[in-house]
Amino acid sequence: MDETTSLKHASMKDLPLELVQAILRSAVNGRSVGLEEAIRTLDCDAHHADRVLRQMAEAGYLEPANILDGLFYWQLPPNGTRLAMEPKRKRIGRDKVQAIVSEIRARAQVINSDPNRLQRITLRLFGSALEKRDDYGDVDVSIAYMRRQLSDIERERIENALKARQSKSDRQTFHGRLMGAERQDTREIMAFLKKGLPHLSLMNDDPMDLGTPYRWLVNHEVKPDRPVDVPRDIVRPNAPSILDQHPRKPLPPITLIEARHRAVSAKTKVAIDDLHIGLEIAAALEEQMWSPKVTRKGDFIANDIRSEKRVKFAGFQHLCPIWKQELGGVAMLKEALDWCDEHKVWVRDLFPRVSIQRSDRMHVIRLGLGDDLIYFNIGGKSTTGSLLPRNRTRVSKIDLAGAYAVGRALSKMYDEARCAKMPWFSAEILLPLVEVEKLPEFPRLLKVGEFHENAFCGLREVELY
Numbered sequence: 262m263d264e265t266t267s268l269k270h271a272s273m274k275d276l277p278l279e280l281v282q283a284i285l286r287s288a289v290n291g292r293s294v295g296l297e298e299a300i301r302t303l304d305c306d307a308h309h310a311d312r313v314l315r316q317m318a319e320a321g322y323l324e325p326a327n328i329l330d331g332l333f334y335w336q337l338p339p340n341g342t343r344l345a346m347e348p349k350r351k352r353i354g355r356d357k358v359q360a361i362v363s364e365i366r367a368r369a370q371v372i373n374s375d376p377n378r379l380q381r382i383t384l385r386l387f388g389s390a391l392e393k394r395d396d397y398g399d400v401d402v403s404i405a406y407m408r409r410q411l412s413d414i415e416r417e418r419i420e421n422a423l424k425a426r427q428s429k430s431d432r433q434t435f436h437g438r439l440m441g442a443e444r445q446d447t448r449e450i451m452a453f454l455k456k457g458l459p460h461l462s463l464m465n466d467d468p469m470d471l472g473t474p475y476r477w478l479v480n481h482e483v484k485p486d487r488p489v490d491v492p493r494d495i496v497r498p499n500a501p502s503i504l505d506q507h508p509r510k511p512l513p514p515i516t517l518i519e520a521r522h523r524a525v526s527a528k529t530k531v532a533i534d535d536l537h538i539g540l541e542i543a544a545a546l547e548e549q550m551w552s553p554k555v556t557r558k559g560d561f562i563a564n565d566i567r568s569e570k571r572v573k574f575a576g577f578q579h580l581c582p583i584w585k586q587e588l589g590g591v592a593m594l595k596e597a598l599d600w601c602d603e604h605k606v607w608v609r610d611l612f613p614r615v616s617i618q619r620s621d622r623m624h625v626i627r628l629g630l631g632d633d634l635i636y637f638n639i640g641g642k643s644t645t646g647s648l649l650p651r652n653r654t655r656v657s658k659i660d661l662a663g664a665y666a667v668g669r670a671l672s673k674m675y676d677e678a679r680c681a682k683m684p685w686f687s688a689e690i691l692l693p694l695v696e697v698e699k700l701p702e703f704p705r706l707l708k709v710g711e712f713h714e715n716a717f718c719g720l721r722e723v724e725l726y
Contacts, residue, residue: 377422
């Protein structure tokens with residue numbers, strides 16, 4: 262996605278649109294974004310996350326949610342939803358853009374001359390493709406459908422043919438029974454236009470409604486059923502975009518207030534009876550600590566978390582910033598363990614063996630031996646696992662910080678080795694013997710027949726299931 266000003270999306274000075282999009286895509290139920298989502302996406306603290314969210318609101322990607330007696334959060338307005346839903350694509354050059362435009366115009370002419378179609382189409386080009394740039398993310402084309410004026414006999418013939426190609430599941434829906442032929446016609450037209458053109462973005466949005474400049478590609482008269490010559494000039498609507506017409510809610514003056522809590526120092530040991538503090542909840546704890554509470558009258562007050570035992574640990578992960586550094590997973594784990602040794606964190610006593618197991622029931626990476634270990638479950642979207650020791654009853658923020666850094670390093674090792682692309686397997690790695698900064702890709706080793714013991718220094722007990 263282009264970081265310069267786009268006709269579709271406003272750029273932000275200090276944040277690439279890719280990261281803005283990632284935050285928007287993390288929205289709960291596609292609607293709400295809070296400190297937790299921003300902290301997790303950006304790997305930052307609450308203060309930086311709040312600044313970013315406010316900048317996104319100023320750019321029109323977020324707005325304050327309507328809250329009655331709850332923690333403050335943001336919601337996605339139309340601009341935010343639009344950016345969140347835009348697919349990611351590789352960048353393309355001007356020649357590719359022109360080739361796509363020529364191809365889509367030719368395909369539209371085929372459709373508009375097809376006697377077996379219920380509809381004709383018009384196409385208008387808008388977005389970044391109208392500009393001269395070094396590269397482009399996609400080619401935005403607005404498509405409009407027009408029903409042909411047909412005799413009853415001809416319409417029935419075409420509709421019967423289209424309904425015969427309708428899927429069984431579509432026939433069983435209300436709209437499929439009511440407008441099955443037209444839906445099938447639209448579906449086939451879209452498939453024909455998009456086939457083999459991944460950078461083509463076909464939209465039903467009217468550029469006039471969007472207030473966006475556009476250029477005609479294909480126009481058609483329905484009554485005589487013939488093409489219309491189109492001008493090459495760019496049309497620039499005078500009306501503002503319907504997205505800009507969405508009423509902007511005023512930004513609250515303050516959206517970050519420290520909660521009322523029982524503070525503990527970084528080294529203070531706290532009893533952990535009946536507590537669960539996992540790698541996955543670090544951002545949520547920080548959100549509870551810093552997100553203000555909105556009263557029924559709309560006032561912003563400090564959240565009261567004095568009865569929440571584990572929230573007093575909020576922000577612990579930032580005490581050991583090694584996981585934020587640009588290091589390979591192996592190097593990061595070694596640095597984290599050195600930090601744990603220096604700060605006397607319990608993880609330093611674990612046997613330096615990393616074991617990975619991937620099966621139909623678990624995707625786990627562990628550090629340690631026997632029952633004296635720390636382990637994490639690697640999911641498609643998140644890594645989970647307890648940061649608490651099994652044989653201790655009290656921990657400090659420093660203890661959690663060290664365990665968190667180890668967990669992030671182990672997760673990075675799993676990802677760098679591309680374990681998720683492997684068939685079921687298990688492997689053990691003796692960390693002191695590993696000489697590389699990051700693990701090699703296991704699928705590549707497997708493909709060339711080199712995924713076995715001693716494939717690299719430290720790899721032990723490899724087994725494929």
